[in-house]
Amino acid sequence: MKLTGAQALIKSLEMEGVEVMFGLPGGAILPVYDPIIDSSIRHVLVRHEQGAGHMAEGYAHVTGRPGVAMVTSGPAATNIVTPLADAYMDSIPLVVITGQVPYSSIGSDAFQEADTTGITMSVTKHNWLVTKAADIPEIVKEAFHIASTGRPGPVLIDVPKDVSNQMMDWYWPESVDLPGYKPSSKGHPRMIKEAARYLLEARRPVIYAGGGILKARAAETLRELAELTGIHVVTTLMARGAFPDDHPLCLGMPGMHGNYTAVTAMQEADLLVALGSRFDDRVTGKVDGFAPEAKIVHVDIDPAELGKVRRADVPIVGDCRLVIEELVQAVRALMSGGVQPPDRSPWDATIRGWQERYPLAYEPSAEGNALKPQMVLEHLRDSTPDDTIVVSGVGQHQMWASQYWRFNHPYTWVNSGGLGTMGFAVPAAIGAKVGRPDRMVWAVDGDGCFQMTAQELVTATAERIPIKVAILNNAYLGMVRQWQEMFYDERYSEVYLSPDLPDYVKWAEAMGCVGLRAETPEDIQPVIDKANAINDRPVVIDFRTDSQEKVYPMVPAGQSNDAIVVPPFQEGRHGEGGH
Amino acid sequence: MGGKQHILSVLVENKAGVLARVASLFARRGFNIYSLAVAPTDDERFSRITVVVDVEATPLEQITKQLFKLVNVVKISELEPAASVERELLLCTVRADPAVRGQVIELVQIFEGRILAVGTDVLTVSLEGHPGKVDDFEELIRTYGIVDLQRTGRVALPKLVRRPPTKALRVS
Structure with a gap:
């Protein structure tokens, strides 16, 4: 032919x-x-x-x-x-x-x-x-x-x-001939046995789950490993949903804007089981001060990630799902041979103590005041199906979305982690909705991000791809503003965007979407309900949020994770023991 | 060559742009190349890149792992200087007025180099040998005044390990 x-x-x-x-x-x-x-x-x-x-x-x-x-x-x-x-x-x-x-x-x-x-x-x-x-x-x-x-x-x-x-x-090749491309998938059996021994010996272990878990379709296997060993799991920004947030062993997101418990548990751990994670600088903070007492088991399909940032005591090259399956077998074999983990109740109690003292929290806004972005996200979370796909841009709204959503299913969180690409949310949400038309897809965006790629809502309308967009409109390039407030003596340089220019509702309407707005806390629920009832076209909600609100906790750039800053109203709780 | 440099012998697919991929990788990962030589092997599907890398800034392991991620890279061997044969070629046009010409020729002969071209007051010479020997020669010849000098960068192969024959050699 x-x-x-x-x-x-x-x-x-x-x-x-x-x-x-x-x-x-x-x-x-x-x-x-x-x-x-x-x-x-x-x-x-x-x-x-x-x-x-x-x-x-x-x-x-x-x-x-x-x-x-x-x-x-x-x-x-x-x-x-x-x-x-x-x-x-x-x-x-x-x-x-x-x-x-x-x-x-x-x-x-x-x-x-x-x-x-x-x-x-x-x-x-x-x-x-x-x-x-x-x-x-x-x-x-x-x-x-x-x-x-x-x-x-x-x-x-x-x-x-x-x-x-x-x-x-015309022809169609049977197979590929790539002499220089042979990715390994099965981990080394001796290393896996070694890793199993580490898992059962550690007194303060933490599983550090990364995006590789999702790439390897390993979420179920990860859960099996965590439940078998009783080890707590942190899920990085790329791994949100890889382990259910509602699971008692889930500690949530670590890193620069991770929650206090996830950050501190890693910091104090005697074993980190890194599964498909890469010791990114946003997770480790200052590398020299990161998890100083932790031994490292590191599983990754990319051999170049092993030892790139932190030397691994047990490096395993392999596909996360296959390796974790083998690891589960190896742990079972040790356990049936009589090996039991040490008493970890002190560690579990310490973790519970942190969780009680330093939960993710914000001060709610008074009636009639500007919206707290976290409150908007909580309403959105509680008004949408559990398997809703959340897509975010990059900045404060991304961190709040990752913090305040409860991700209980894999592949429900889509964001730009490594590159930090502003403008990612709207087009990525459209692609996600095309891939999973059966799911509700919410883009959580910032006003700065939205202005970079909003024109794709025309695509969404024309192609009948009914995504929903929540703009957390604080009229600023918020994350930059936060850094200028905290580290540049409140000298705000080129970060103000205006809440009204453009008029997001009119812009949405011009692109064939339904445009809605919420200005006070009382508006939040009605507009969300209205948006959720629309299935024949995209919806955009302009949430007018508090410009002053900052993302907490925060590890200042270049500092050790020990320097984690909690919100002002939680300060002074350090003295209450446990830390 | 001190302990800060290592020789990597990198077997790559002989395809357009492969050298650019290797060079681009070194540049973007911040790895330093000391010298690099590339040519096809006996199998026309493959080329061999002999690259001398500076491992002071980046551990060798990270360099080889990143290199190996390139789809066109088939095999990487590290060549220990003690366990490899290394050669380099130097071409040099050097000032050789009649007054010193005899000395220059003598120096070339001592190093077992060759005179390739003779001008009225210059000579073009070549020297092949172990990079250390080439370094020595370059240092000495420099005193006469270099007009042009080009080295190839080193190429290397593993040294053969002599073992007693396991089977009786067949005599035809």
Whole structure:
């Protein structure tokens, strides 16, 4: 069968089981857009290429399948660099296809030419510049294999226009031939036995669960391990939902804005069981002062993460699910051989003490006053189904959402963790809703973030993707404002945005959404109820929140986690013992 | 070469852009390259990059692990100086007025180098050998005045381990 390169590309995507792709056409990718008309693949037409990338990320987050985005050359390719970098940092499988000027014109500064493979080399797991149409099926097969196996990540295929038009004999490869790509999945049996021994010997152990748990579909296995050993679990920003917040062993989020108990339990632990986590600086604080007495068991599928930041006593390269399953077996074997963990009741009591003294808390606003963002989130949380997918941007609202939501199911929390990409929420929520149309999807956004990518709500309306957006509108770039208040003597430099400009309700309406507003605490519940009742179009709620409100607890940047700052009204509780 | 440098022999797929990927990785991870030589191997599907890395700033383990994540990198071996054969080539055009020409030629001969071209008052010479020997030669030849000098960077292979033959050698 003779096909053009373009037809072969679309057919290859169909062979890979792609159901939906996000994109925007242009000159160099024109040939590939033609066969889309006849394809089974749904194409979502975005309003900006960055939106296509984040939508593909949101889709990948909630489905576990690679998200696919397609855009043209030059500026379109550079516009999708941010989502690639974001996906690279958070290990999100993406397959991005870019058009390129004709192969013969490459290097001539042709119209809309950019060195896309060069530019994206450092933000992709791998990329390809296709030189002949006959290579397309093989490259697409390799692309999906690389994106979705090992440590997942984004890949990019750059397709010159003349290659898209070239004829080729269709084939579909049986397998991939990648001599330099052999990710390991099973952990080393001796190391796993060693780890099991550590788990049963520790007096103050903490499981430090990271995003790798979700990538490996290991949430159930993690629960089995925690319950078997009775070890408490912290879930990092990338792992919220990997272990149920309502579980008695769950300590919640650690890190710079983690809760006091999660941060301090890690700090005082004698064993950290790092599962699919990477000792990110936002978790460790100053590395030299991080968990000084803890031995480290570190499981990761990426060998380069072991020993990168903190030396592991027991390093295990492998897929989290497979390794934890083996670990559960090894612990069971030791236990049935008579090995029992030491008495951990003092440690459990210490943890309970911290939880009682330093719960996440805020001072509620008085009637008629501006809204407390935490209160908005609590109402939203309590008014939505337990399996609601929450998608956030980056900043204060992201931290509050992570802190105050109760995540009891995996794949219900989608955010930009590593790169910290403002503007992530709206497009990622659209991608998540496309991936899980059966679920309620709420984007929790800040006013600064919302203004970066809000135009994708036009996409959502046009494509009938009914997401809901809660803007926590504090009229500021709030996290920057918080740092300027705390560390720059309240000298506020370029952080004020205004609550009324733009008018978010009118803007939402102009984009075909329902626009709502809540200005006082009494408004919160009615607008949420109204939004939840709408299923035929997107809804945006402008929540007018208190500009002064800061995210607590907080570990100041560059300091040890021992320097954790609790909200002012909790200060002075240190003396009450236990710490 | 002190303990701060290590030689890595990196077998890569012989594909467009592989060197750029390796160089880009070193740049973005903040690893320092001391020298780098690349050429195809006997198997045309693969090339070998011999890279001398500075391990003062970054542990060697982290460098090799990150390198190995590149899809086109097939194999990485660390070559201990004591357990490898290393060679480097130097080309040098040096001032050699008639008054000192004899000395320059003598120096080249002592080091078992070769004279490749003769000008009226310059010579182009080549020297192949262990990098330490090449260092010594460069230091000495420099005193005559260098016009141009180019070294290849080192290439290396593991030293052969001589074992007694396990089977009787077949005599044809």
